Structures are given as structure tokens and as C-alpha cells.
Amino acid sequence: MKCDIKVIPLTEDGIVFYLSKYKPFRLRALECDPSSFGSNYAREAAFKDNEWAARLLNPLATTFVAVVHTDDYIDKHGGEQKKTTSVLSSATLWGPIPVSPDHLRLPRPNIDNDSDVPMHWEITGVWTAPEARRQGIAVQLLQEAARTAHSQTTSQNRDCHLTVNVMHNNATAILLYKRCGYTETISPNNHGQGPKTEQEPLVHLALLLPRAQGA
Numbered sequence: 001m002k003c004d005i006k007v008i009p010l011t012e013d014g015i016v017f018y019l020s021k022y023k024p025f026r027l028r029a030l031e032c033d034p035s036s037f038g039s040n041y042a043r044e045a046a047f048k049d050n051e052w053a054a055r056l057l058n059p060l061a062t063t064f065v066a067v068v069h070t071d072d073y074i075d076k077h078g079g080e081q082k083k084t085t086s087v088l089s090s091a092t093l094w095g096p097i098p099v100s101p102d103h104l105r106l107p108r109p110n111i112d113n114d115s116d117v118p119m120h121w122e123i124t125g126v127w128t129a130p131e132a133r134r135q136g137i138a139v140q141l142l143q144e145a146a147r148t149a150h151s152q153t154t155s156q157n158r159d160c161h162l163t164v165n166v167m168h169n170n171a172t173a174i175l176l177y178k179r180c181g182y183t184e185t186i187s188p189n190n191h192g193q194g195p196k197t198e199q200e201p202l203v204h205l206a207l208l209l210p211r212a213q214g215a
């Protein structure tokens with residue numbers, strides 16, 4: 001399916017888009033796949049519009065969407081052709097988040113100075129509408145999010161560390177992240193051994209992108 005990948009801008013137009021298109025899309029995601037998310041429909045359905053807008057405007061959040069435009073709709077009243085934009089898929093990139101490698105459950109690198117510490121970004125809120133699945137849209141979104149984080153870290157002469165947490169029984173999502181180069185990281189609770197438990201229901205995946213040379 002042909003779609004555009006874009007970042008929702010932190011502007012008046014971006015807020016209008018977020019409230020009119022992203023909000024119903026997000027609520028649909030929480031309704032359709034409640035077990036995939038840390039939040040839930042009842043909680044977010046109760047958000048006021050200013051809370052949704054504050055989410056978009058959070059300086060640490062970048063919201064990526066895949067959209068389609070259909071321009072074959074004729075407005076019966078005005079006789080004009082209208083463009084309808086629909087969100088098919090979304091992912092949010094959080095960061096850079098200042099946390100230590102211990103928190104990331106990663107081997108501690110040899111840290112001589114700040115530039116040896118990777119900058120950390122987290123991916124959340126990944127969902128593709130059921131009618132648009134298995135067409136490579138989530139991969140495109142994750143690649144675009146990784147490009148965005150990587151170019152920012154490279155510009156600061158740092159490596160880029162992307163992480164995501166997935167419910168242990170969400171095999172599809174785990175396959176998706178592995179397809180994008182993520183690998184499972186070691187949890188301090190079970191040392192990466194054996195099945196996940198009620199106490200450790202999340203699988204932690206990470207992708208390290210070394211800073212681009214000569215950028």
C-alpha cells in the first residue's frame with residue numbers, strides 16, 4: 001500500500017491533525033490490541049484535548065505516522081473533490097533520555113568521556129491498523145525513527161541506542177523488531193535465561209547504531 005511517512009509537526013496544524021486523526025487512531029489501537037500496550041483505552045479516552053496536545057508537544061516525543069490520502073471523495077454539497085487523510089500506522093520516538101547503561105541492561109562501555117556514552121532513545125506506541133498489516137509499514141516507520149535518532153546523535157558525535165519493551169507473548173512484535181535489527185538484551189531479573197514470568201513480563205530489545213563517520 002502506498003503511504004507517506006511523516007512526523008506530526010509541533011505546530012497549530014500538527015495539533016489539529018493530532019486531535020482529529022491521531023487521537024481516534026490511538027484509541028482504536030488501545031481498543032483492538034489492549035494487551036500490546038502499557039496504557040489502556042479507559043485511561044486515554046478520558047484525556048482532555050489539552051492533555052493530548054501536551055503529549056504531542058512534549059519536547060522528548062516525536063510522533064511518526066504512516067498516512068494515506070484518498071482524493072476520490074466527492075462532497076455532495078459543494079460538488080468539490082475532497083482529500084481524506086487516514087492514519088494507518090504510528091510509532092513514537094522518545095529521547096534523548098539520560099539514563100545509564102545499567103538501566104538499559106547493557107554491558108557498561110569503557111567510558112572515558114561523555115562521547116563514549118551512547119544517547120538513548122525509546123520506541124513506544126507502535127501499532128498498524130489491521131487492514132494495513134503485513135505490508136512493511138511498521139518497518140518503514142521504525143527505520144525513519146532510527147534515522148531521526150541516529151542523525152541527531154551523530155551530529156553530537158555520539159552513538160545511538162534505541163530500545164523497546166515488548167510483552168513476552170507478543171511474538172509478532174518481537175519478530176518485527178528483530179527484522180529491524182534489534183536484539184534481545186539481558187534482563188537483570190532472569191539473566192536472559194528461561195521463560196519470562198509474571199514478574200518479568202517484558203522482553204527488552206535494543207539496537208546500537210554507531211555514529212556515522214565523517215558526518
Ligand SMILES: CC(C)(COP(=O)(O)OP(=O)(O)OC[C@H]1O[C@@H](n2cnc3c(N)ncnc32)[C@H](O)[C@@H]1OP(=O)(O)O)[C@@H](O)C(=O)NCCC(=O)NCCS
Pocket residue numbers: 033036037089126127128129132133134135136137138139140165166167170172173175176177179
Ligand atoms: C506488530 C505490528 C506493529 C506490525 O505492523 P506491520 O505494519 O504489519 O508490520 P510489517 O508489515 O512492517 O512487518 C514487518 C515484519 O514483522 C514481522 N511480522 C509482522 N506481522 C507478522 C505476522 N502476522 N506474523 C509473523 N511475522 C510478522 C515479519 O518479520 C515482517 O517482515 P516480513 O513481512 O518481511 O516477513 C502490528 O502487527 C500490530 O499493530 N500489532 C498489534 C500492536 C503491537 O503489537 N504493537 C507493538 C507493541 S511493542
